[in-house]
Amino acid sequence: MCVYAIAVVESSCADALCIGHVGPDLMALMAVMWVLWNPSPRAFVAAGFIGLASDLFSPGRLGTATATFLVMGYLLVRLKGKFPVQKVVWQIPAVSIAVGLSAATLGLACWLFGETSTELDTLLVRAAGVGIYTGGMALPCAMTLSWITKPTPFAV
């Protein structure tokens, strides 16, 4: 349901969300947040499915986002134990770096498959912009999730 909603938002409101050539990667944001907030060591599989959805709803070759999100999710699962990523302060840079790297990987894949005429350095700069922008958008999401999952003082 969330994937469907994000696909609709990305398809219909992309022009409103873009700043120049840079827009947020909401699918990647969802995948990263899922992996960060899910304690299961197999949470990256869901990230792979989100990547598949991203592949289906975006132009380009099928499978690139699936593979990228799978690897990104797996690495996040492995690194999750080493850093206190449950804290909101750590989640924002984690999302920025992860989404930036995934956007760079997807841009690189597009460039390698010859699906884009944009220069590689431009693609990498845009990927960094996407990472920063999506990291900024992750802040309200992380705060909301933190607020929802926090035990209330009235809880028995």
Next chain:
Amino acid sequence: MLKPNHARLKTRLGSPVVQLAIGLALSVGLMCVPARHASKLKGIAIDTVSPALCAVASVRESARRVTGYLQAYINTARRLSNTKNKLIELEAENKRLSVELERLEAQARSEPGDVAGEPLLQAISVPARVLGRAARGYLERRHLLDAGSDCGIDSGALVLDAPAARLDQGANSSLRAGSLVLSGGRVWGKTVEVGPFTTSVRTVTEQGYRDVVRLASRPVQGHRIRWGPEAILEGTGERFARIRRVETTTAVSVGDMVYSAAAKGITSEPLFYGRIIRVRRPVGASHWELWMEPAVGANEPETVAVMCVELNPLRLAERP
């Protein structure tokens, strides 16, 4: 025999690394899907979200309409607010002007004698251009050179003593014959013939020019003008004008000023004619032979002002 293998396989498949490897293998498989099949798959995915996309598009359109309406409403409210402020300012200004008007009316009622202090005659300056040779030729060709037509003078008639200068204003600007023509505040000549649209001017040095003038000694810094005798100024057709009727008993010297006596009582400042340039006393004569250099040079000025005299309307209003 099969059961342990199945359990081992299940354990192996449950490992994250194996799951990652399977996922990557599937991804590579997806990358190898031919473009036409991939397009079909993407088309199906897009079809699933198209109803939601339509709904979002309609919501956005409605939001845009509402935003436009609100923007128009805000603009109207802002304009209304500005207009209200302007109205308040204008009302305050109106009130201030009403008070000022009342004060002036009260002042006028309490000081009725002030109007009597106003001059009876006042000078009106009518600006005019001096017509050049080409302009006069053009007007002659179109029979518009009308000065003198009232007296039955035709453009082909023989001219004995006709003034050369002509202005582009006439009776339509309420000009009359005999008015002083000024250039830069100095007397240049007089109007002679006034037609409906043009007026001829006789300059100070032209033959036939006559006017009453007043002599005055050279001004000393910080002192008022010291007036001398009145005299007659005559144009002789030469470079300088002659001044007659000044008795030899009066002290006159080169450089003395000559002012028009005709404007006395009309203008606040005397109108300047020129300076005495030559003083002669013929043997046995009882009057000086004086020559004046006009203040306006020999070249025709571009524009002039014709001084017309009229009754002061303030004094007329005072009449019961």
